[in-house]
Amino acid sequence: MKKVVAIKEYCVACGLCEVYCATVHSRYPDSVLKAFKLSPQKPVSRVFLEKSEQWSGGIQCRHCKDAPCIAACITGAMYRNRDGIVLLDEERCVQCSTCVIACPYGLIKESDMGGRKVLLKCDLCYQLAESPTCVTYCPNEALIWVEEGETL
């Protein structure tokens, strides 16, 4: 299974991964401007730019083989699709946040969408033909889309 890998040596900490992730998951996936200007709530990203003095990188759900979030999910909303991608079925989700607690990496986040709590996690843009949006738009190729175990 292909994964997104962050190369900390080349992350410029710009945050464009977040901008484009938020856009592609918004009502206006083709326009950053519309996504941010016309969406009723500010679009939110499922990739998170982590920054420290020493390093930075866009990180997102690891899609663990043995995913604790699936095990923890009380409604079965968290599931793995045929390609191995861990997805959240928002219809079935009751926003109990058990998965948030279960995730060892802290990569499922809660967000307030106009008074409504939603849980955000990376879906690897599985509906797109190309690489995940954060990878496509990373301006310094610091996010790459590679087979697991592939050497860089």
Add this chain to the structure above:
Amino acid sequence: MAISLKLPEFLVVRDKERCIECQVCVNQCANEAHIWDQDLEQVVSNDVACVNCHRCVVYCPTRALRIEEWKQDFKKNANWDGISIKQTYLQAESGGTLLIGMGNDKAYPIYWDHLLLNASQVTNPSIDPLREPIELRTYLGRKPDLLKNPSAFREELPPQLQLEVPVMFSAMSFGSVSLNTHRSLAAAASELGIYWNAGEGGLHEDLFSYSPKTIVQVASGRFGINASMLKRAGGIEIKIGQGAKPGIGGHLPGEKVEEDVSRTRRIPYGSDAISPAPHHDIYSIEDLRQLIYSLKEATAYERVVGVKVAAVHNIAAIASGIARAGADIIVLDGFRGGTGAAPLRIRDNVGLPAEFALAAVDQRLREEGIRNEVSLVIAGGIRNSADIIKAIALGADAIYIGTAALIALGCHMCQKCYTGKCNWGIATQQPDLVRRVNPKIGRERLVNLVRSWEHEMKEMLGGMGINAIESLRGNRLMLRGVGLNAKELEILGIKAAGE
């Protein structure tokens, strides 16, 4: 505190209709020209900090940003223009020597743009590089005197640098530029079959695998020079001078001397790296010979030793002396040559155009019958493949590019290299900024640039009916001058257009 009379140079134009407050600009500006205001919950501009490097403009996902000149009119004065007044304020406030980065930006004539190339029509055919071979391979190094040593070709020649394209990346030291910049240059040069020059700051250990395609520099500061590095390198260059600041040394400020730079240069962390104006073992031409041969002895005569000088008024005689001192390559750096930092008045007022220096030196060495024995490399303001072709027709063997290579890597010519806060990750040692040059992308961009020039050069050569670059070398009949006076034509050794 007395009020500062300084005015902002640039105005950050933020289109509020387009700004989505994503703060990418804030994240990217090392100069803090964009600030996230917690109270206003919006990005605000600190125009005075802006250096017009375009990092934010390029990164803004909604094209909401544009940088303009800060337009502040002064009362019209053809003598005391705004720039002169502002510089006077700056010096009155600081007491400092004006410092600037990159090459001379004054409107001196660019002679490359007054030269026109020939092409074949009817009396001989042009050659199509898409179908026919056109050779750009060039060898730099000492050649024996043909009359005195007619059977030299049967033996091993003195060492030569083999270039697949007559282009090299000129000296930019580690310290002045980032390690990722060096990585990009080294990898690109190796892929292109050319050489890159590591500059006077030594060669970082991570780049040792690129040594065969690396020219290391011996400058007055002798940074990073030791026996094993000399032996490892593909070529050695003694740096006497630099076109951007002839007669002047260089100071790499202590804030750029971080751990890796300090280790590579063998100087204490955080201390200034000072290259004095002269080499203190070279106060005369015979001393240059001494250094040349100390390097040849050190490398068992297996390395090419070049000498780089700034183009100055008496350059023809100087170059002749350098050839006779035993240099294998003479590098002439014209007054438009780039730099990480130079005193402004020096950069803008000292030296010679590379075009004149080249023409004068090539002619002089021919008159003395020694042009064939030494290679001539020209540097300083070469912008494109046509400049290169013209340089070769004037008499150069190869050219160095520095600024053009940096622009390929993302440099936007803001001329603030000396601050160490290069937003494009080039002229900086700040780790978060250094990351901005991804050497993989950098290498590709440099390779693309040179390959595109390579094809353009072949097109121009083919048009002239020439299928090997050596047949253009010094072929001044292929040039005609436009808009030049008789003396300029004479110095360049070319005819006027229409003649």
Add this chain to the structure above:
Amino acid sequence: MLREGKIRIPSGCAVSGIINRKGQVFSGIDIVDSIANMRERSNGLGGGFAAYGIYPEYRDCYAMHIFYDDIKAKEDTDYYINRNFEVNLSERIPVRKVKVIENQPIIWRYFLSPIPRRIEDVGGDEDEFMAQFVMQINAMIEGAFVASSGKNMGAFKGVGYPEDIGEFYRLDEYKAYLWTAHGRFPTNTPGWWGGAHPFTLLDWSVVHNGEISSYDTNRRFVEMYDYKCTLQTDTEVIIYLFDLLLRKIGLSLEEAVSVVAAPFWEDLDDLGPLKSRQLRNLRILYASALLNGPFSIILASGNGLMALNDRIKLRPLVAAEKDECLYVASEEAAIRAVAKDLDRVWAPRGGEAVVGLLEGKSDLLSASSSGRKIAGKCSGS
């Protein structure tokens, strides 16, 4: 209008050459017929011939053919000739009246023996003395031009179609073992006789077809070695190049060929390590001597001829053999016009020299132009 030398004039051409390798002499009729066959390749603005073996009675003298614009030029030249040479014969070259040949200069020939002391004055190298003397006359004396100056050879050239030039010079009355010919198609010309081919130096002659795109690179290279390019023609620079490579530097003909028509870098790899290294080194050392652009040339000396075209064969060249005769020409028809039954006809590859030497000779460089020596007295009657 500026005369050739003040201005560079590209031209197209026809070339032809015949050698009897046994050294048997034959009249100029064949070479005139051969070059005349290619009349379409020239435009009547230049034609000429080089002939070897024509002056057996003066074989040890330098036969100097000179064009004079006026008697003043001749007087100036005679002064220098008399200072440097013993003059064994001085005469007008006999010509025939030909209607279409006009504006001919005063055409003179001398048979000369250099004064040994004059050679000593310039270092004792007789060839160098002769070469410098000729270049001095051409450069310094207004209105004088040395058409040829080798031993037992001569150049006969002028403005006109080559067959008319042959008629004019009465070439049917000369007998040579080696003839070369040239019909010129200059793009413009002031009609100056000196500009016609062949161009000569010592006993070298060159006829040439094509334009050398590397001209100024080559010119500036040879000028580093004391040659003076007064004509700005490719032919002139070509002959100086060969003189430099073969006589002054001492390369073999094969080496000189691989300098002027150097193999491509990528072709060197197939030649084995030693050969490829030497060719690579030759190309590195003699980069400025590569003749680039379209050309086919016939270089001749007292020892024979060598025909060569450029390395990507942008100009035509055909060679043929019949018994001891070797023919080279721009077109096969020019050979067939004078030799119907040929043993072999072939088209040399680009950069591949066709060499025809007199029996017993191993190189083009003639004995009379190799090494330092002081001339003895001329043996002519």
Add this chain to the structure above:
Amino acid sequence: MESRIDATGKHYKTLNQEIISGMNGGTTKLILDNVNGQRYIGDALEGNQEIIIHGVPGNDLAVFMNGLHITVYGNIQDGGANTMNEGTLVVHGSAGDTLGYGMRGGEIYIRDDVGYRAGIHMKEYGDDRPIIVIGGGAGNFLGEYMAGGLIILLNLEGRENCLGNYTGSGMHGGAIYVRGDIEKQRKKIKARIVPVQNAEAEELNHYIGRFSKYFDRNPGPVRPEEYFKIVGTGARPYKKLYVGV
């Protein structure tokens, strides 16, 4: 293994080739006789071998040297230990100008005087710390642009003017220890002058001890008050010189 080369009339290229072949052949101690002006002896050589030179070696002795122990019985000319990396140079006599230019490591012991510009641009990084010990006095510009390392000037003859003018100008690292009276020489010094601490005596004694061993001349154990120390004015001597446009 010990071997000898008579350098009489030999070009430096020949001599240096013979030295290298000697070393490659296993020589551990090489004696060069009748050296007179041959340049570049020891150039870029590495190893632990010893070279003993009788005569006056030419310029750039021990240039780029990376190891070796060279002893010279005689004076040396200009450019000694130029850009030397490692090793030891011991001179029973005086040195010409520009001794130890850009030196990166190793040790130099000069029995008598050094010329102008000694120890110019010496560097230092980690364990690489170049040392120059001078028995007599120095010419102008001693330690100019010095960025690291140690120069010890013993002034064994007790001259009042053992320092030249412009000593330590542009100095921004390392230290110069001078034995003698500061007052007469203060204005020649273009860097900071500080007293020598007791704690520094041990290091000084170490190098002075070696000096004494090589030349059999001993100024005695270091008493700090007999010395003064010259140090840089800071790591950034020209920080305030410039203002960015």
